[in-house]
Amino acid sequence: MTQPEARQTHTAPAEAHDVPADARALIAARGGRVTRTRVAVLEILQASDRPMSHDELGAELAAADIAHDRVTLYRALDWLVEQALARRIAGSGSDRAWRFELLRADGHRHAHFHCDCCGQVICLEGLEPAVAVALPAGFQLERAELVIHGACPDCGVQRAGPAARRRR
């Protein structure tokens, strides 16, 4: 998994009040048990500005020296989604893994940018899928997912030829 390990993430104790709310409190408030993995996962997501995959989360946990099991991680994420603390977005591109991002209280929705080059997914804050579209009769709209594909700033510059764009 081409992942340059450890991105900006990590919440140093000093900046604990930067995050929306205390992870432990959020978990406890929902009647869930405050466990190692849940707290860590929630904190990592709070510190991240883009959706993360199981794999990336796992790497972060490992980097932080937090013992965890693959299945437990899946279950912790499932729980967060179930409790409406996070939301699951479909992997776009050839990367068929789920990604997770914190759900904002304001129900804010935004589009995502998928870099076909490095596979990274980035939130496009200012871009709300304006789908007041007229669906054919009978279809019930629940939500719209908009994914923009292309090259991110990092990849855009070093992109040499079309061969570099093999699907990923």
Add this chain to the structure above:
Amino acid sequence: MTQPEARQTHTAPAEAHDVPADARALIAARGGRVTRTRVAVLEILQASDRPMSHDELGAELAAADIAHDRVTLYRALDWLVEQALARRIAGSGSDRAWRFELLRADGHRHAHFHCDCCGQVICLEGLEPAVAVALPAGFQLERAELVIHGACPDCGVQRAGPAARRRR
């Protein structure tokens, strides 16, 4: 696999002009060998009005009594995509399989509707993702994928309670 040559597979002369172009000709024109699986896959896609997954294609092939291998099917589809005869769209929802649809010569793009109930994907012809959006500096747009989630006409009516909407 005793194949009585000149198998005249489908393509009943009468409906030959229904399909965009003869599958065999399309394949040959691109320098590819005209093989059982490629022709059949292309014809099935031509006859379908919605993107199909490997699985669905495989079922169609089986139904038409066309011997095929799982890997061969994958490769035939890869080839079609490579030759710009088809395009691959990411499975949305929890269904992480690719789906394929014929690429129209006019480069027409449209959005897709994913039924969260039955998992079916349908083309929304009249709906082109209007993403003349202003991407942040540095991002290069290549294409936009718009997926509308909800319930299709078939599922919409019989949808009883919220329990029926478990992710799928």
Add this chain to the structure above:
DNA sequence: GCGATATTGCAACATTGTAGCATTTGCATC
């Protein structure tokens, strides 16, 4: 019909996710 080589078909493996179940842990209570 023949030969070169593009495709196939098979088996093995990779990735991502789930299910079942015994063991451990968090936490309310004593």
Add this chain to the structure above:
DNA sequence: GATGCAAATGCTACAATGTTGCAATATCGC
């Protein structure tokens, strides 16, 4: 601080979806 019990964990297995390598086969130009 000790205790009990359900909630979580951490295994191991398994399922779904793809991919890779390679020998056997079928296409197609001659």
